[in-house]
Amino acid sequence: MLYNEVQKIAKDTMKYAKKKVHSGMTLFEIREMCERKMLELGADSFWYWNIGAFVFAGEETQISVSGSQYKTSDRRIEVNDIITIDLSPQNMDIWGDYARTLVVENGQVIEDAKITNKEWKSGLLTEKSLHEEMCRFVTPQTTFEELYYYMNQVIEDKGYRNLDFLGNLGHSIVKKKEDRIYIEKGNKICLGDVPFFTFEPHISMAGSKYGYKHENIYYFKEDKLVEL
Numbered sequence: 001m002l003y004n005e006v007q008k009i010a011k012d013t014m015k016y017a018k019k020k021v022h023s024g025m026t027l028f029e030i031r032e033m034c035e036r037k038m039l040e041l042g043a044d045s046f047w048y049w050n051i052g053a054f055v056f057a058g059e060e061t062q063i064s065v066s067g068s069q070y071k072t073s074d075r076r077i078e079v080n081d082i083i084t085i086d087l088s089p090q091n092m093d094i095w096g097d098y099a100r101t102l103v104v105e106n107g108q109v110i111e112d113a114k115i116t117n118k119e120w121k122s123g124l125l126t127e128k129s130l131h132e133e134m135c136r137f138v139t140p141q142t143t144f145e146e147l148y149y150y151m152n153q154v155i156e157d158k159g160y161r162n163l164d165f166l167g168n169l170g171h172s173i174v175k176k177k178e179d180r181i182y183i184e185k186g187n188k189i190c191l192g193d194v195p196f197f198t199f200e201p202h203i204s205m206a207g208s209k210y211g212y213k214h215e216n217i218y219y220f221k222e223d224k225l226v227e228l
Helices: 003-020 027-041 058-062 118-137 144-157
Strands: 053-057 081-087 089-091 098-105 160-162 197-199 202-205 212-221 224-227
Touching: 003 027, 003 081, 003 089, 003 098, 027 053, 027 081, 053 058, 058 081, 081 212, 098 118, 118 144, 118 197, 118 202, 118 212, 144 160
Parallel strands: none
Antiparallel strands: 053 081, 081 098, 098 212, 160 202, 197 212, 202 212, 212 224
């Protein structure tokens, strides 16, 4: 499989989850559903600690933890709730990596434009604006460190904070977890020197108990940034 095919497995699984997730489901049921769907669509395994779907809801959406320490809680989705799903399909050594925060109102996942909870809607819109600003800012010569400092300042200027437990904003896509390099201070490698990288700001508004995540894989094609 090609990288875009494996990433499509993640995207199609997220679309499926949006239709199937409802109040009353446990987070473990959502995880199992997503992992089963990814396998049906062509994934043969999950590259991040053998977990295909990291699922958080409510106040848990602020949690940032290594996959080695993650445990799916027994929490149930409420009638009005917020859920983050982070997907890690793999076929052979080819990775997908895709995350979204979803909003449930009246028991069902709803489209962003129809969200009535102003705080949650603002968080999702802020995530989209961060990706738009990242795409505007970077060139193949931009270093991982430069992106780290620039986007963390943008996050702060918007009244949010970076929740990532290591403080980074994404990583390179490789074939072994230990070979990843990160959007972090001290990383002088240029974005154009890696085949693919993720941008996945995990943010929360100051004083809020909810977190938001929006993750895509990007690459440069003829010096133009493209979403995988």
